[in-house]
Amino acid sequence: MNNVPSPAEELVVLDRELARLDAHRAQLLARRAWLLSVLYAPAAAVRPSRPAAETTPRGAQNVLLTLGGVLLAVAAVAFTLVGWGHLGIGGRAAVLAAVTSGALAAPVVLLRRRLVSTAEAVASVGLPLTVLDAYAVHRVGLPGAGAAGYAAVASAVLAALWAGYGAAVRGLRVPGPAAVAAAQLPLLLWALASDAGALTVCWALLATAGCDVAVAVRVRAGAGVRVAACAAAGVSGGSAVLVAAWLSVADGGAGPAVALLAAAGLAGYGAWRAAAGAGSWPVVWAAVAGAVAVAGGGGLVREAVPHGWAVPAYTAAAVAVWAVAVRQGVPRGVRRGLLGASAGVQAAAVAWALPQTAAASVGVSPGVPWAVVAVTVTVAGVLASLRLRPARCGALALAWTAGMALPGALSPPYAVTPVARLLLTAGFLFLAVRPAPLTFRLPRAREAEGALGDVALGGALLGGLAAVAGAWDTGAEAVAVLGVLTALLAGGAVVAAGTRRTVLACAAVVAATGTVGAVAAVAELPVHLTGVALLAVPVATAAAGAGLRRHPVALPVELAGAAAGAVAVGLASARPAVLALVLALCGVLAAATAVRPERRPAAGYAATALFVVAAWVRLAASEVSFPEAYALPVAVPALVVGVLRRRRDPEASSWAAYGPGLGAGLVPSLCAAWTDGSWPRPLLLGLVALAVTLAGARLRLQAPLLLGGAVLALVGLHELAPYVVQAVGALPRWLPPALAGLLLLAVGATYEQRLRDARRLRDSLGRMG
Template sequence: MTHFPSPAEELRVLDAELRQLDARRAFLLTRRAWLVDALCAARPAAVAPPVRRHPEATAPGVQNVLLVLGGVLLTVAAIAFTLVSWGHLGIAGRSLVLGAVTVAALGAPVPLLRRGLRSTAEAVSGLGLALTVLDAYALREVAFTGADGTGYAAAASAVLAVVWSAYALGLGALTPGPADSDPAHPRTAPGLALPLPLAVIAAQLPLLLWSFAVDAGMETVAAVLLVTAAADTAIALRVSLKPVRIVAVVGAFGWGAWGVPAAGWLSWAATGPGAAARAAALLALAAAVAVTAAWFTPKPAVALGTALTGGLLTVIGLGGVARAVLPEVWTVPGHLLCGLALLTAVRAQAPEPVRRGLVHASAVVQGLALVTTLPAVTLALLGPVGRVAHVWSGAPEDARAAVTLDAPWPPHTATVPLVLAVVAGVLAVSARTSAALTAPWRTPAQVGALVLAWATALVLPAVLELPYAAGLVAQALLIVAMLAFAAFSRSALPLTAALLALLTSVSLGLASLATETATLTVLATTTVLFAAAARLRHSALGPLTAPAAFAHATALTCAIGASAGWEPQHTALLVLIVPTVAALLAARLGDSPTTVPVEATGAAAGLLALALAATHPPLLALALALCGVLATGTAVRPDRRHLGYVAAALFVTASWVRLAVWEVGSPEAYTLPVTAPALVVGHLRRRRDPGASSWTAYGPGLGVTLGPSLVAAWGDTHWLRPLLLGAAALAVTLLGARHRLQAPLLLGGATLALVTLHELAPYIAQVVDALPRWAPPALAGLALLAAGATYEQRLRDARRVRDVLGKLS
């Protein structure tokens, strides 16, 4: 029977157990504290934990270093044995020692590989390969003592390359597959990594050493270098082992860097078709290697560069043959034709980088061909500048003599127009085909085609040595063609065509300076042509062609004046016709984009007229006045009101020049023509703007006259100028007081006071001389006493005067 206590009894039991637990817990905590104190007292000083050092080299790295060092030491020992201790052994001992050591070194990697000791096997195999080189040397010393050293080295390197390759392939066949190898050291390739790269290195030498042994010529050496580079290229493209590919790539680029320049030199120095053909064959081999490498190279940038190189080498080789067969003048066209043949690669079934590389090679050839035409084109364009120093000296013999006044004509330029025309045609065709050029390059191609076509027509008269008049006509027709193209073209080329027409007109105008008739005819023609081009309503070239027409018209007026035998100052009046027409046309054009260029050209012509008239003051005054009239007429337009100041300056300057011509020395004659208009303008401004200050409205005008007149009056011994100036100053002062204007009141009053002082100065001097020596100090003392006595009153008077002046405008 189970007994259940009552709740009161159970609560008592629980409280008793909790009290026991609390007592036990207190005891345990006290004991723990004592034990902690005891341990702290008995424990020695704290010791820093040991620092864990990380190894500076990995285990495989240490292993490789040791193996390589061991192999090097054994190889050095073998070389020392072969070279030093070889003579102490007989023929049997020598063969036995070297043979046994070589066989042991070459055979040891087999069991090492089967046990997974790959690094050790690599080191031992390297020793064995080095011993084979020593075997070859020992064989040369024993059995082939009479053989040529270079030839024997060529044969030995070939044999070693074959032996090392066979050894590498044999080890790969004997080595177990990946399933049998050590899982901790998986193999990336069968066999060893060292023999095959060494075999490829040894294979670089046989052909080159053989060419040295037979004392071959430069052609044979170049062929050997290129054949070796081709072999390296084939190995780099076919073999997948990275060490072998690295060695092959280095060899291909290295031998190619020597072979290609050698073949290029042979092509350049070829004296006959046979030598040029042989050099072309070498360059063709190099080009084939480069294109093949580009074809199979997965990297686009490398493929593009090698394909471009291959294309250039092809052009150099074929161009060399053409240069050896054709006359020298056809050298550039021959190379250009070969370069254009590369454009057929655009439609070839080849990788994109290869096609682009060949197209870029063609572009390089075309660019170099254009460079050869620059001397002739530059001379045809800028050569007539020398005519400026020989104006109207007589017609030259032909168009070439017209541009070769100060510089000789370049040689071999008969084909320059052909080169320019061919490249222009290529650019024009390329601009129309989407496969050749991308959209952003079409406009530059079109511009280039137009410029080259223009250059062809420009240089053609000088190349063909046309008669002088025919050359001028040809250039005039070129201007007509460019202007017509600019006027009716709907592409992005009108501005280019107009600029080319302008350049041609400048060159034509300079070339026409040889004779008077040609100058007048050419300038009149170009003026009419550019004016007609500017009048075409559907053409937007007015801002260029209209100023060009006025510029040619200015030159025409100067030529007419010179033809009539006029002096420069008389020609200046004729030149003023151009700014007059320009001002009238600008007023008619309104806010057209052509307005400002036309006005600028007219202003330049006006400045030229003033420069021509500068040596003759009377006509200079007239020219200045006429320019002032033109500026005044232009200032009537609401948007050109600021030119009124220019007109005023021109009129004033004209009046001053005329007064100087009349030998007028009175300053009032120069200043009053400025004062009167200035005061009128100031009065009109005050009427429009009542808040304008009198200093702004009347100060400049009054100062221009009162200042110089006052200076002149102080140095004038007569009474008339001071009297008139004093009267004018009095009138100005009274007007300023009447209308309460600061500027007239103060300027007039100051001038009146100074004139009065100037007039009374002699009498004041007489009075001062008549007074005793003590009188001036006494008078000064009395003045100071009077000022001190009335200081406060004087301050009030000064404030009152300041307030009165402040109320004036």
């Protein structure tokens, strides 16, 4: 019995069989592809490769068309200039007319057939032919016309014809830029033909540049026309600016200045229109406009001001440009360009003014022109109007410069200048301690107060120095100026806070030092007595430091006073006796300062050193030569200090407590005893060394025991040396080697015992203090 499957089961079987067949077909196709690659791979490897093309078909076409147009133009020129005489007037006119008409008509046909590049090439030939036609008309029809005038009319006619031809024949890019180029010549050639002067030529160039700007802004014929118009405007306008600037500098007058302002207006209009787009062109054109406007405006102002005020005139023009730039509604790119041009001119003006003010401040130059003051004040006002911290700092610095230059500009009596500078110093001191008015309308005013206060503080040190420099040669006036300056600085230090208070306090100490020196100079004191007088400054600073105690300003003030004491020592060095006195007084000040707990270590060491040096200088001035006079003043106080230290700190080492004093007292005398042939010094030194050694043994202290014993042994050796030398000279020569050998044998025989004894001695010394 046969079982027939159902339709569903049979469909499943068929689908499986078809899937198997598809998989097998895919395997066969993959195998076939691999076999083909194996068979044809060698042939493909040896097949010659086609060289890569080095240019595109369109590039080759353009080269050929350009070359053809150039050759046709050259042929036309050669025909016109060389072969012209072989034809009659009618024939020549007919040939040129026919060739020109054909060259200008052919692009219309070529454009209809969509041969754009060929049409451009043919039109590029036809346009120069019109120039040859104009030349032919001049040679045949108008031989008596002036060359420049006829060229002006011909260039205007050609520009109009080319512009019309380009508008009539749509699709050609050559006629428009060519018309723009031809339009640059009519006005310039007319000005040259009229022989009206350089200013007329300048205005002709400006008018041409204006027309170019109008074409660039208004005409929508294509990008090529606008680019050509912009380039032509730059060339014509730049040439006009150069001519006008040369005339303004060489001859002056209002004409060149007005021409420069007109050129600035054109450049500004172009920058304003270009601001709608992207890129840096608005900034560039605005910068050019600003610079030219400064040149023109400064030229006009210069005509109305006295001689020597040229720089302030141009500075005023730059400020006017700045005012225009910061107005509402000015595009960002235009504003940046105008501000850059104005800032450059103002920076140049400040660079011109600063050397003159600096020379007047230090007394090199007797006076300062008012123009210098005007420039610095003007630029300072511009910077002060900005809401920027660096600008306010610059304004403050320029205000100080103007204040320093003002007395030189006024030419007052000699005594007035230091007073004016003291007033300037007082004003800047006020701003240094209260800088809030300088931060008006500034963002982050608290942060800006620090920088502005520092600038004002710098102006107050510098102003004071200038006031002193101006009055130093006058004696009594120098004393008065220094006294007032000291009071100002001290008052500022009382009112100020932080670092400025410290700086002002130290500056007050310096000014006080100068005051004392000036008083001594007026009193005609000798130099060494001036050094004694200067000690009043460290005395005052030490007293102030004692009153301030641990205040942050105390230590800097005392150090400044110490510097004044060093100056006093230097001045007193001319007289050794006075120098000893000054050093001793400085030691007294240091000792008084050492009483204070916060100054004790450093001041104590300084006092000791000063006292010792003072004693040595006094001894040297008295022509004392024996070393004990120099050593004992050091040794005795050092030993006293050591005793006090051991009482306070019993654990302190005897080397730290007594070593310096014993060394200072014994070693110089030992050196002198070895070179001294007499007997008192060695005897006394031996007795002292014996006493020190016995004291060290009694108190079980290392330093006295070893130092005293070493000195005692060396003194004894010095005393026995002559007798030893005499005895050795009397002995046979074999005796010293024999004695040395016996000594070595003895040492070798008892080596272990000696080492044990040495260890025992070392341990006993180690148990000492």
